Amino acid sequence: MGDASHCGQFMNCAAGRGFVFDCPEGLAWNPATYKCDWPDQVEDCDAESFLGFSCPAPAPKSELLGEQEADYTFHPSQDNCQVYFICIEGRPRRIGCSEDQAFNQELKQCDDIENVPNCSSAIREKGAQIKAARLHAKKN
Template sequence: MSKISLVNLCLYFIVFITQVYTCPEKNGRFTVGNSCDKYLECVDGVGEEKQCPDGLRFNDKASLFTYPCQYPIDVDCGARSLLQPANPSEDCPHQFGYFRMGINNAECNQFLNCVDGRGYIFECPEGLAFNPETYHCDWPDVVDDCDAASYLGFACPVDPKVEGLGLQEYRFYQKPNDCQRYFLCVNGNPRLYNCGEGNYFDSSLRTCTNETTTCV
């Protein structure tokens, strides 16, 4: 190696090692440029650049007593759009996050919780679908990528009925061959309800009862 190259290499390491970050305040955590997952942590005026784990975002609104790397739905990055490349594992598309499972819009109830690259499979309660916009289990008709009729196996009849809550858009139907479950059609979309153990759906009263003779 030439003397000039050696000098340049030494200068590079000196600059790298002695890199100083300017802290806006003596203590705190601050955004770094256009990045949504990097941040500057300052302690007594000394700054250290850090990066959130893959799948998490830096929340500049988090208090000093809260871990600042949080799920995307909890963080508003604004114009900070830069992210590190995805670091998928055998189980997960990102090291951290919640992801809906299923290959089509009729498979809506399972989701994957990824923690440090390891995936844990969960299922929503009966009749509910995983909503990737909120990370909650919700009615399937309010989940954008879920087809409620295909998922629940029931399509609401087109013709309006007189029964319901006084409004034509709310209609009740017993689940075929099942006395404990029924569908409530809301604006043409089904929602599945369960009367619970020992109770049965009464089609004439449009409610649950413990009288078995009302179920046909």
């Protein structure tokens, strides 16, 4: 359903009725495989428009220093510290951290939210509450 910039929905028909479903956030419907997939893997999906993120141009390669061009790069979301993008061959994929974690730019992965200073106090509080609830549940 939709167009190249809105490719996260699909319709399933049962008993003559159509039902609209949403792929999980950051994934697009792939009509070739009949499943939700990374938007950069879906031929008719414009991953950048769909995700609202454009991968930056790769840094120039230095032949003198023997630098290797990375196959992929990591970029924090400007809107949400619990989301980041991986650019693979210049095309983005959206990755979300769990509720008690956030993207740590130094580690290039999700980390305990208290280790990520750029999160808002509201997100930090919510993450701390979730972490405390999980620890309490493990004790019982």
